[in-house]
Amino acid sequence: MGEGAAAELIDATKNYGSLQAVKGISLSIGAGEVVAMLGPNGAGKTTSISLMLGLRKPTSGSARLFGMKPTDRRARSRTGVMLQESGVPQVLKVSEMIDLFRSYYPSPMPTARVIELAGLEEKAQSQNKDLSGGQRQRLYFALAICGDPDLIFLDEPTVGLDVESRRSFIQSIKGFIASGKTIVLTTHNLDEADELARRVVVIDHGLIIADASPDEIKAKVIGRRVSFTSGKPLTQTDFDGLPVMHSEIQGSHYVLVTSEPEALLRELFRRGTDIRDLEVAGAGLEEAFLSLTGNRDR
């Protein structure tokens, strides 16, 4: 395996008592990839990450970090983590906390650089208990990156933040992504996945239901489905120049996925396309999950 995948799940399942949180996930995250694991709450994202990190043991199947057992100290020394709901000692200062975590890693980043990347310049000498929610997320981010690890897990990095702190925190994460590290983040926000990642793995009910680029996922998820039948046969070329992200032709039934249904219809009518049984269906994220899962045997 060697330097192949940075993190891997192989047919992994995880049961908590009678609850099956992960129902069989195989996932390989290559070096340098920026992957978002997208799914509603309770989909199994955090459990998947816990398996990859060795925080939880798979009920069946296995997990690997850099080809090693996830609990191997050599693998851990190349991995940084930001976890939901984890705590830090209240009375330690931000810079002390960062220095402490830096000492866990063989070749950490300079403290000043970590503080700058995390945007914590003004709070470096504050005790952890005096941080706001957004600043606390930034501290956890700083602890994840301070060891200059090759692989970074960010579990719901922006959860609970207001719009403003969320936006500026996303900018910090983006600044770090530019460094070419492997990053795995979880989110239930498609925009966030789109903004940060180049690969989106959609998880629902403990299964991967899609694994594609953000654009492809968006096409399935946020697009409106314009469907109609036509008396006159149409081919893909008839849709050239239309604001269409994805099209399907099933006999005389046509489905066009678009983010601009009004413009699409205006153009179709202008071209005099024969349209009958017109339907425009929206797809919110939840609906999209349903439609994505609908194509699969549960």
Next chain:
Amino acid sequence: MTASYPRMLWMQFLAEFRKFWRVPAFAFFSLALPLIIFIFFGLRDPTSPYAPGAIVTTGAYVMASMAAYTVGNVMVFSFGIGVAVERGQKQDLLLRASPLPPAIYLLAKVLNALVFSLLAMTVLFVFAHFAASVNLSATAWVSLAGRLLLGSLAFIMLGFGLGYLAGPNSAPAVVNVIYLPIAFGSGIFIPTQFLPDFIRWLSPYLPLSPFAQLAWSVLGIKTDRSVESNFALLGVYTIAFFLLALWAYRRDTSIKFT
């Protein structure tokens, strides 16, 4: 490649020390409380014999008792409450995912508790020396501190076990409810002849009894058991509390991390 363990240990120790020092309740309990109790029991005619016909003074006797009480107190509280609070705030989650070996985390806590115990004893000794004219030979001072630090392992294990059994809010109460009666029952504050019969019967076997005897015998007081037997009894407690701690630790982590 992994980071250097000595450096990790040093940084972890610094963090533990700061955590302890910056929480006034901890620092106060470990440094000031023994002094206050010493003032109550030790400053009334401190140079008189502690018992009729004895050479050892009241001041020296109470100081040795308080030293034993304090060291056990620092251990039980710092581990019991410290671990419970850390669990309550889920600090263990992030540490568990980090490259920090659990052994270094534990060792740093032990070192910090030993340093604080030594600090608390020093404060007590200096106070007793000047306020109660307690004069011991250099060897006796060192031997007193050394025996207590060595024997404190039993209380580290007890604290560790309680920290994994008690909730973060109930930990201070649980620790007090267990430690304070043991201290009274072992004759640390008041001689055991003032205690009810069944406690007097139990008294020599309570964990603070061999601990206090180790302190008293440094002064030249003849104790029920020899130094060796006292260390042996503490060793039995260390093993018993270690097993308790291990069981509690496994119980806690098997819920969260499997």
